[in-house]
Amino acid sequence: MTVAVDFRNVDIVFGSDQAGSLALIDSGASRAEILEKTGNVLGCAGASLTVHEGEISVLMGLSGSGKSTLLRAVNRLNVVSRGQVLVKDGDKTVDVVTCDEATLRRLRQKQVAMVFQQFGLLPWRTVEENVGLGLELAGVPEAERKERVHRQLKLVNLDQWAKKYAHELSGGMQQRVGLARAFATEAPILLMDEPFSALDPLIRTKLQDELLQLQAELKKTIIFVSHDLEEALKIGSHITIMEGGRIVQTGAPEDIVLRPANDYVRDFIANVNPLSVLTAWNVMRDRRDLDHGEDGWVWLDRRKTTRFKIDEHGLVVAAERNGKPAVWVSCADVEAHPEETAQVFWANPGTSLKTVMFAMYRSQTAPVALFDDQSRFVGAIGVRDVLSAVLRR
Ligand SMILES: Nc1ncnc2c1ncn2[C@@H]1O[C@H](COP(=O)(O)OP(=O)(O)OP(=O)(O)O)[C@@H](O)[C@H]1O
CATH class of the missing domain: 3.10.580.10 (CBS-domain)
Structure with missing residues (x-):
C-alpha cells in the first residue's frame, strides 16, 4: 500500500514561546499546564499517523481535541512546530513542514484540496465560477476549465445549477458545490473539515452516502475531521481518536468499537450499536x-x-x-x-x-x-x- 500522507511526531504550538512549550510537551505536560506556564496553546503533540492512498482516514474527538489543527498541517495552513508531514507528490515525497514556497503552492494547487464546514463559497460568483476558482488561480485556460467544471458539476448532480448563485442553493447543495470545487482541482488528496456538520441530519446522511459513492469511483485519499462517531464509523476506513491535542487510538472502525484504548474512547462508543460495524x-x-x-x-x-x-x-x-x-x-x-x-x-x-x-x-x-x-x-x-x-x- 502506498503512503499518501505521513504525520511523524507532529507538534503544533500556537504562541511565541515555542522552545518552552516543546520542552513541556517532552515532559508530558497537558494543554492546561502548557497554557499556564507559557501562555501558549497546544494544538497537537506527538501526532504520528500514516494515511494510505485511497483510504478515508477520519480524525475524531471532542471540540478542541486538535483534529482541525492536525488536518491543516497537511497543506501548511497551520505551521508545524516540530516533526514532519510527508505528502506524496507524484513519484516523490515532500515534507510540507520544510518545503519552499513554490513547492507548497504547487502542492496546494495540484495535490491537496480542501472542503470546509461552512462551504466557503464566494457569494458574488456563480456555482460554476466557484467550482472553477482553484483552476482559475492555477492559470488553467478557460476552455479546459469549463470542461473540468462541468464534469465535476455533473458528478455531484448540479449541472443544472451552474449559473445560480450560492444563496439560491440549499445547504446540502452548497456543500456539493464545495465537493465539486475540490474534485475539480483533480488533487488526489482531499482534506475535509467537518464538511457535513452544518447540515441537518437527513441531508447529512445523504451527503455521506454520496461521498462514499463518489469515493468508490474516484478513489481519493481523504482525511476527514468529524466529532460524530456514527459518521466516522460509517465513512472511515481508519479512525484516529484525539484527546487534548494527542492521539489516543488509531484503528479500523471495529478495532475502536471492540477494543477502546481508554475511558475517553469508551465514552465515545458507549452508545454505538456494535451491529453497525462488526462482521463475522x-x-x-x-x-x-x-x-x-x-x-x-x-x-x-x-x-x-x-x-x-x-x-x-x-x-x-x-x-x-x-x-x-x-x-x-x-x-x-x-x-x-x-x-x-x-x-x-x-x-x-x-x-x-x-x-x-x-x-x-x-x-x-x-x-x-x-x-x-x-x-x-x-x-x-x-x-x-x-x-x-x-x-x-
Ligand atoms: N490559529 C490558532 N491560534 C491559536 N489557537 C488555536 C488556533 N487554532 C486552533 N487553536 C487551538 O488549538 C486547540 C485545538 O483546536 P482544533 O480546532 O484543532 O480542535 P478541534 O478538535 O478541531 O475542535 P473543533 O471540533 O471545535 O473544531 C484549541 O484549543 C484551539 O483553541
Whole structure:
C-alpha cells in the first residue's frame, strides 16, 4: 500500500514561546499546564499517523481535541512546530513542514484540496465560477476549465445549477458545490473539515452516502475531521481518536468499537450499536480453536449440537445437527428457507454480524459456520461469541 500522507511526531504550538512549550510537551505536560506556564496553546503533540492512498482516514474527538489543527498541517495552513508531514507528490515525497514556497503552492494547487464546514463559497460568483476558482488561480485556460467544471458539476448532480448563485442553493447543495470545487482541482488528496456538520441530519446522511459513492469511483485519499462517531464509523476506513491535542487510538472502525484504548474512547462508543460495524470475522472462533473429534469431525459450538466433517482440502463433506444429518445453507438465502433444525447456515468472514444473528435466530440458535472464498471451512460463531461482542465482554 502506498503512503499518501505521513504525520511523524507532529507538534503544533500556537504562541511565541515555542522552545518552552516543546520542552513541556517532552515532559508530558497537558494543554492546561502548557497554557499556564507559557501562555501558549497546544494544538497537537506527538501526532504520528500514516494515511494510505485511497483510504478515508477520519480524525475524531471532542471540540478542541486538535483534529482541525492536525488536518491543516497537511497543506501548511497551520505551521508545524516540530516533526514532519510527508505528502506524496507524484513519484516523490515532500515534507510540507520544510518545503519552499513554490513547492507548497504547487502542492496546494495540484495535490491537496480542501472542503470546509461552512462551504466557503464566494457569494458574488456563480456555482460554476466557484467550482472553477482553484483552476482559475492555477492559470488553467478557460476552455479546459469549463470542461473540468462541468464534469465535476455533473458528478455531484448540479449541472443544472451552474449559473445560480450560492444563496439560491440549499445547504446540502452548497456543500456539493464545495465537493465539486475540490474534485475539480483533480488533487488526489482531499482534506475535509467537518464538511457535513452544518447540515441537518437527513441531508447529512445523504451527503455521506454520496461521498462514499463518489469515493468508490474516484478513489481519493481523504482525511476527514468529524466529532460524530456514527459518521466516522460509517465513512472511515481508519479512525484516529484525539484527546487534548494527542492521539489516543488509531484503528479500523471495529478495532475502536471492540477494543477502546481508554475511558475517553469508551465514552465515545458507549452508545454505538456494535451491529453497525462488526462482521463475522470480528467475532468468529478460528477452526483451530474448535473442538476436533475423530474422522475429521469438528464441533462448531461449545454445547456440541452441531458438527461438520471436513476433508483434507478444508471442504465440508457432511454436517450434523442434534445427531441428525443436516444441510449447509448460505446466510444470504436465509429468508428462502423454511425454519427447521436440520440446516446449518454459513457466511463469509465479511458478512455483517447482523446477518449472522438473523441466521442464528432462524435456526433456533444454531452456530453459524464461516467459509472462505474457496468454500473452505475457516471457523464458526456461536451464541456466546455474539453475546460477548454485543456486550463488549
Ligand atoms: N490559529 C490558532 N491560534 C491559536 N489557537 C488555536 C488556533 N487554532 C486552533 N487553536 C487551538 O488549538 C486547540 C485545538 O483546536 P482544533 O480546532 O484543532 O480542535 P478541534 O478538535 O478541531 O475542535 P473543533 O471540533 O471545535 O473544531 C484549541 O484549543 C484551539 O483553541
